Amino acid sequence: MTKSIRQRGYHKKRFSVRRFFSLNVPLVLFMIFILIPLVWALLTSLKSYDQVSGENVSVFPNPLTLINYVNVWKASKFQVYFGNSLFIASVSVIFIVLLSICNGYVLSRYDFHGKKAVMVILLCTQLMPVVLFIIPLFVVFKTMGLINTRFSVILFYIVQNLAFNSIMMKSFVDGVPYEIEEAAHVDGCSRMRTLVHIVMPLLVPGIVACLVMAFVNCWNDFLVAFSFIQKQSSFTIPIALKYMIGEYNVDYGQLAAGSIIALIIPVGLFAYIQKYLVSGLSNGAVKG
């Protein structure tokens, strides 16, 4: 007779040497590999100049100092670039998520002529490198009077991220049983009300996954912002970090401090929504 799960001890936390070496040790090593650069950057950001470069180089800051953060935020005007990045990423993500939900829903629920072609075109846009579009779009945006504005960058990010996120959202919508919508229709809900009140709450993991991926892409981009903006006060964080690398001189402490500041928003976002993200990505993987 087969044993029950409890009898087989699957839920019992029992030390297993095999599990320890095949799972725990590789995970710890992988975590160390991932964390070392971050910890190094954090420690460097807390050191004074002579502890980073000079004969008194040390691994740990002694004494610990926040002067790099102060200099970066005030003297290097990081606050301006931080604000620009936050504005651009936030506005872009709002539109990307809303439009992806609409696109994903339509691709999942509707049958129309050319649907397969649309899907293929959306996929094909992901194969083209961004640099291919920069110069032609520069000319187009110039004609529209958008060059040197943050909205040229926002528009590009929306378009760049829409295809992939629409396809991803389609997978999540596919995972929502249509019977739920049918039940809502029977009860008198319109299509829009069904989408907003019934489907979207069930799509939260997918929406979070879409939001996070779009946000990180927009936050980290250098090339597009560098290309379309010609005014220093509208530059974003990645360009600000580039300013810290001089022609033949690098202030590593300030660069590390700038990098840590740049990480605050994405890390905070990930920490807050990680439970939705894990379930969202895995659900998408299974259903897609």
Add this chain to the structure above:
Amino acid sequence: MKKNVKTKILSVFLAAAMLLPLAACSQGENSNAASKSQKESENQGSGKVTLTYWAGSGTEERNAFLKKAFETYNKKNPNITVEYLGVPGSASDMDQKLNMAIAGDEVPDVVQGFLTSSYISRKIVEPLDSYVDQSSIKNDIQTKYLDVFRNTDIKNKKLYAIPAPSNGTMIYIRPDLIKEAGLSSDLDTWNDFFKIADKTTQQSKGVYGYIIRGGSRASADLEFDMYSYSGITSFFDKNGKCTINDPKNVEFVEKFLGRFKKDTSADDLNKNWTAMSAQFQSGKAVMLVHNTGSGPANFKAFNNDPNKVKGMAFPKSPYTHKVTVPQPTLNGYMMMSGSKNKAEAWKLIEYMQTPAISGGFAKIAGQIPVTKSAQSQDWIQNTQYIKASVDSSNDPNTVFTNYPYYLPNFTKIENEEDAQVQRVLLGKITAKQMLDDWAKKLQAEYDKYKNS
């Protein structure tokens, strides 16, 4: 039916709603950041001129200095407004940004950056001979500096940029470690360099005689050093034959790269300038061959102690007994041919060459100003490594090696040789094989250029 109409109306409304903020906000942003062509048409007839000035290798320190300089300029010239942009990154980042501006017809009026033969062949930079002839700049800059820029246009010898502050190549040394080894830190010839390297290396302590740049731009650094050793001043002799694989150059490369893992550390294989500077600043190298740009950081690392750090000009060639240095970098002020305000742009370039601006910028950038008036400033005389570089460059016995930047693919070939330098370090090819191959490529490029 009614539902379909409602849906369609809603869709149109939503689409319009999304476009509205775009128009409104672009309007708002445009009031502060109108395109260059818009501003030009607004200013037409009003006598007011807006000039755009881009400077490459931008840092916050340089940006702050130049912004202040332009604020002063704007106050002195009420009809001129200079809009400044510091472009961060390397010369290739500036190149990319400039190419985009050219494609979109949004070129700046003045660019402070590296002149390339590509800019000349594409006619995007304005020849400045007529402006220089009528300016006081002509007498304030040594002819040999102007000639370096003229050689970029090898056929017509026109001047397409005015030299801006630039980096001088030099060797930073540790006088204390050299003294401990019982040697003199006066490098007379390159042979003294190798003697010091052999005697001061202490592998057990992780201290090495010098550093090989094995990473990005390895070949460029090697060019500087080998031509300084051989004393050859041109990449092509009078018969048009490439000199890069001259036996004297081969001899140097064998000596210099041959000391890899003996007088230099094993990780030199991938080192770029940041790693090289870091090694020297942390006291793990006795000599660093670099330029004045890293001078501020190198001296700061040792608290400006003259016993611990010193900058020296390149030593003499053991063959010609002359100091041979690479020509100054082609870092200059260029007027774009698309500028609609050329007279004002030239006036701005003249302002940038005044001692206060030229010298002030050079000071924060660790560079050498080219004008005689700026070179006589106190800070230059009081900064050891800058004075050493200036004195060496201005010494009539110092000769420049002229680089064939007029060859369109010269830099491309140079970059391709980085991997070959690493192969020599790893012992996969010999120094002679590398230089012969390099010479073949340059010769082909030169012959193609001559026949075009």
